[in-house]
Amino acid sequence: MQVKKIEDYIWEIPVTEKEGMRVPARIIASEKIMKEMDQGVYNQITNVACLPGIQNYAYCMPDGHWGYGFPIGGVAAFDLKEGVISPGGIGFDINCGVRSVRTNLILEELKPKLNELMDTLYRLVPAGVGSTGFVKLNIERFKELMVKGVDWCIQNGYGWEEDRERIEQGGRIPGANPEKVSQKAISRGVDQLGTLGSGNHYLEVQVAQTDRIFHPEAAKLFGIDRPNQIFVMIHCGSRGFGHQIATDYLRIFTEAMRKYNIKVLDKELACAPYNSPEGQDYYGAMVCAANSAFANRQVILHQVREAFSRVFHKDPKDLGMHIVYDVAHNIAKLEEHLVNGEKKKVLVHRKGATRSFGPGHPDVPAFYRSIGQPVIVGGSMETASYLLVGSQRAMEMTMGSTLHGSGRTMSREAAKRKVRGYELMKSMEERGIIVRAVSMPGLAEEAGIAYKNISEVVDAVDCAGISRKVIELRPVGNIKG
Amino acid sequence: MPNFKFLEDIAIADAAFEAYGDTLEELFETCALATFEVMVDTKHVKPKQKEEILIKDLNLDDLLFDFISELVYLKDAQKVFFSKFDLKISKNEEYSLKGTIWGEKIDYKKQEVRRDVKAITYHMLEVKKMDNGWRAQVILDT
Numbered sequence: 077m078q079v080k081k082i083e084d085y086i087w088e089i090p091v092t093e094k095e096g097m098r099v100p101a102r103i104i105a106s107e108k109i110m111k112e113m114d115q116g117v118y119n120q121i122t123n124v125a126c127l128p129g130i131q132n133y134a135y136c137m138p139d140g141h142w143g144y145g146f147p148i149g150g151v152a153a154f155d156l157k158e159g160v161i162s163p164g165g166i167g168f169d170i171n172c173g174v175r176s177v178r179t180n181l182i183l184e185e186l187k188p189k190l191n192e193l194m195d196t197l198y199r200l201v202p203a204g205v206g207s208t209g210f211v212k213l214n215i216e217r218f219k220e221l222m223v224k225g226v227d228w229c230i231q232n233g234y235g236w237e238e239d240r241e242r243i244e245q246g247g248r249i250p251g252a253n254p255e256k257v258s259q260k261a262i263s264r265g266v267d268q269l270g271t272l273g274s275g276n277h278y279l280e281v282q283v284a285q286t287d288r289i290f291h292p293e294a295a296k297l298f299g300i301d302r303p304n305q306i307f308v309m310i311h312c313g314s315r316g317f318g319h320q321i322a323t324d325y326l327r328i329f330t331e332a333m334r335k336y337n338i339k340v341l342d343k344e345l346a347c348a349p350y351n352s353p354e355g356q357d358y359y360g361a362m363v364c365a366a367n368s369a370f371a372n373r374q375v376i377l378h379q380v381r382e383a384f385s386r387v388f389h390k391d392p393k394d395l396g397m398h399i400v401y402d403v404a405h406n407i408a409k410l411e412e413h414l415v416n417g418e419k420k421k422v423l424v425h426r427k428g429a430t431r432s433f434g435p436g437h438p439d440v441p442a443f444y445r446s447i448g449q450p451v452i453v454g455g456s457m458e459t460a461s462y463l464l465v466g467s468q469r470a471m472e473m474t475m476g477s478t479l480h481g482s483g484r485t486m487s488r489e490a491a492k493r494k495v496r497g498y499e500l501m502k503s504m505e506e507r508g509i510i511v512r513a514v515s516m517p518g519l520a521e522e523a524g525i526a527y528k529n530i531s532e533v534v535d536a537v538d539c540a541g542i543s544r545k546v547i548e549l550r551p552v553g554n555i556k557g
Numbered sequence: 558m559p560n561f562k563f564l565e566d567i568a569i570a571d572a573a574f575e576a577y578g579d580t581l582e583e584l585f586e587t588c589a590l591a592t593f594e595v596m597v598d599t600k601h602v603k604p605k606q607k608e609e610i611l612i613k614d615l616n617l618d619d620l621l622f623d624f625i626s627e628l629v630y631l632k633d634a635q636k637v638f639f640s641k642f643d644l645k646i647s648k649n650e651e652y653s654l655k656g657t658i659w660g661e662k663i664d665y666k667k668q669e670v671r672r673d674v675k676a677i678t679y680h681m682l683e684v685k686k687m688d689n690g691w692r693a694q695v696i697l698d699t
Binding site for chain 2: 114116141142143144145148164167168169204205206208260263264265268273274275276316319320322323326327330342343344346484485486487488489490514515517518521557
């Protein structure tokens with residue numbers, strides 16, 4: 077496939093490369109990442125470029141790899157009249173995302189209590205297949221939660237008033253329609269609030285690399301104010317509730333495509349016009365899942381605050397456990413972007429990609445508006461994670477989007493052959509990372525060797541200018557679902 | 558012996574497998590077992606409780622998609638892993654899958670639990686008649 081270098085870190089596949097491409101595809105990557113890029117990405121991102129109503133480009137971020145339908149790391153915006161909405165462009169785990177939390181603690185204070193803390197977190201935050209949360213919901217209350225998201229949690233005592241300001245879209249996206257959610261989705265999700273799930277989801281205790289701050293002004297606003305400061309990161313999504321909504325609508329859309337005479341190159345790209353009854357129904361249901369995912373991370377944070385409070389015998393407020401930010405990285409959002417030089421409202425799909433709004437954008441909380449929206453990039457459990465901020469260049473180049481993680485390079489089976497869960501746990505312990513895992517084979521699958529080098533992918537977006545590095549966070553404790 | 562193999566080179570963050578069966582029923586039963594093998598060592602899942610299944614579809618790809626989706630749904634809604642499947646597939650105007658499935662409550666103490674399956678995807682999904690039986694290819698989101 078012909079790939080042209082547009083400028084450093086920006087590569088383009090022209091529309092002539094595949095029949096049916098409506099826009100070119102663009103990949104953000106360094107030369108090294110491009111060389112090592114999974115071949116499936118090229119095929120998948122050009123398939124996305126064929127979807128009706130796509131605007132500007134089909135984008136792939138440097139952490140991209142072969143997914144289903146869209147590549148992981150894929151971004152595509154659609155016209156609201158002529159364009160589509162696609163569950164495969166969002167992912168089954170609707171609003172899978174990451175939340176970062178600061179504390180007043182430093183590594184030296186944490187160390188003697190780390191084992192006790194990890195045990196307490198492990199008890200308070202259920203993880204793994206089939207786990208259930210402590211919040212008991214009936215259908216009525218669950219429907220209320222789908223609409224109100226984090227507001228529901230705050231009203232019910234699972235959060236602080238200030239929390240909502242530090243979450244993408246306040247943790248409550250308008251347009252939720254619980255009537256468009258199936259009974260199956262409800263019964264799958266009703267008892268899972270406050271659970272981590274499994275796979276690559278985790279709850280991590282981290283130490284900020286405060287001797288190397290890349291953006292001091294942003295670091296200060298993130299609450300980084302002492303050496304070796306302790307942070308917490310929560311990575312999970314909407315659990316079975318979101319998975320079922322995606323499954324239901326994928327099925328509905330395979331039928332709807334016949335009705336609307338839409339043809340796609342991969343059945344997993346099944347879609348419907350956004351402005352159709354099916355498209356609107358999915359949007360309403362998808363927002364229910366997105367709000368429930370924000371609520372899920374909120375209830376988990378409530379438990380994390382409780383765990384820290386028990387172990388350090390202090391109120392979580394005295395421990396300074398403020399949210400830095402919370403981002404969604406599997407979602408479709410209604411946003412305004414430049415299309416052919418003019419501002420236009422579009423539906424941006426991000427699948428394994430994060431919003432990266434720049435300084436001054438009205439959707440960035442007032443608190444952060446001078447530096448841009450915080451971007452949270454979760455690494456593998458053995459390696460660093462990063463905090464970044466969005467940029468004006470992302471608004472111009474990638475429809476306000478950037479990367480989401482490090483990106484997998486090795487299959488789970490291959491990872492399991494290379495490392496054994498128990499040995500990995502021991503070796504991580506020797507390197508100062510305490511692990512509590514529900515499943516040992518599951519742990520081995522998530523070994524650091526299965527992922528791209530996170531520093532390289534983060535450097536690629538920093539150099540491309542679509543977000544700016546603020547600080548690196550190193551793991552010291554990990555709860556693995 | 559159920560005949561399936563995990564595929565490593567496609568959709569690497571997820572789980573892909575190919576399965577074979579002499580009959581369509583055997584193929585679907587093997588796909589069901591492979592799906593639960595991703596989540597648990599099914600050798601230690603006893604057939605203690607059962608569930609009846611009925612699914613109708615116009616084509617075999619959709620039938621497999623809906624069947625696996627139903628299993629994934631039941632796993633969360635009932636907190637059960639399934640390990641034994643007895644299916645009957647017939648075709649009149651549409652395909653009809655009818656059968657009984659057996660399993661046991663999820664229990665980390667007794668079972669070697671692996672990772673969750675979120676959904677079956679349509680990506681590269683294929684059910685195909687071969688010269689000597691049937692083959693399916695499935696990618697699961699995990």
